[in-house]
């Protein structure tokens with residue numbers, strides 16, 4: 483195959499295009515990403531797929547587009563899950579969404595919205611306060627009614643980014659991370675490739691610009707950045723539906739987290755959280771579901787950061803020194819993901835493996851003063867589970883750090 487395509491930008495858009503292109507088998511695909519794929523808006527987002535909830539009064543085209551996309555999303559997730567070799571396939575949330583009136587004057591707004599939906603024959607239901615609270619008992623008793631929208635849904639967007647990356651690689655895509663594209667390389671009025679930061683040109687038959695908010699830097703596309711702030715809480719009692727008010731959304735995820743989003747601010751590329759942004763999100767979330775008052779902010783505390791650091795240093799050192807035997811031609815692949823069991827780290831080397839049953843114990847008298855040989859012992863003290871998978875390609879060490887269990891153990 484001598485056709486080559488370059489995709490610039492590895493958000494959900496660039497990843498999806500690059501993966502579809504590579505699986506078409508008609509072109510070699512190189513994805514260039516200035517940071518890590520899936521680390522920008524696609525990682526921060528709430529994951530709402532809500533063409534009905536977000537339908538504005540004069541947005542017919544975008545609504546039809548969003549709704550048509552929703553019909554193919556299930557099949558898209560199915561194909562990504564297969565190509566990424568996921569044990570648990572990605573799925574759409576089947577519970578639908580609620581939009582509730584948390585203030586008296588919200589009710590009139592929502593009634594108008596409901597009538598607008600009805601005129602378009604959309605599948606929606608008006609629910610009184612008690613009916614809403616039967617569906618979602620953690621809603622505030624003071625809500626003034628609202629709309630149930632069974633068709634709107636959500637995804638785990640972070641899982642989707644990770645899966646798309648894996649699917650792209652499994653299908654033979656070439657990923658170049660930490661490589662900023664400086665400009666398109668144009669000759670005789672034709673785009674012939676890209677120019678990297680280092681002034682090096684890379685030629686290609688086709689270039690796709692998927693750089694999200696930064697698109698204007700490569701090509702004049704009249705795209706502007708809009709800042710969104712979102713916060714993540716750990717749920718004590720679980721909300722079961724996406725809940726919206728006219729001001730925010732609450733999006734409960736299967737890993738027990740609750741995303742509260744999102745502000746919408748015209749402040750250019752400013753990207754830090756502000757006190758005002760957090761204040762608004764918390765205030766509006768609390769008036770919708772007062773239970774969030776006791777939810778924990780999801781921030782790692784210092785002990786957890788220390789444990790995580792220690793485990794990573796031991797695991798990666800073992801992989802380089804003992805697994806790959808310091809062979810510079812071999813690499814170590816590290817994956818980290820949040821699952822229902824906790825934080826799952828996987829460190830994969832390309833060595834010949836070893837017999838875990840014959841590792842000397844660092845607690846034996848003759849080993850007590852040795853400064854090496856304690857890595858696996860330390861990891862086992864900190865992590866809930868440490869296991870190995872041996873294959874002809876190398877050894878994969880899997881470590882589960884379960885924050886909840888660890889806390890209970892120390893209590």
Ligand SMILES: Cc1cc2nc3c(=O)[nH]c(=O)nc-3n(C[C@H](O)[C@H](O)[C@H](O)COP(=O)(O)OP(=O)(O)OC[C@H]3O[C@@H](n4cnc5c(N)ncnc54)[C@H](O)[C@@H]3O)c2cc1C
Pocket residue numbers: 490491492493494495496514515516517518519520521522523524525526527528529530531661662663664692693694695696699709710711712743744745
């Ligand atoms: C707080 C928040 C909540 C949101 N919630 C939702 C929601 O619930 N539902 C929804 O549908 N949408 C939501 N969105 C919007 C959604 O996140 C974006 O529409 C979507 O992620 C855009 O994807 P993307 O791939 O275009 O952009 P990005 O994910 O930003 O990816 C663009 C990539 O291009 C890379 N890049 C840029 N310039 C270069 C360069 N010169 N060279 C190489 N790489 C480059 C960047 O590093 C980045 O990784 C939300 C956004 C925010 C901020």
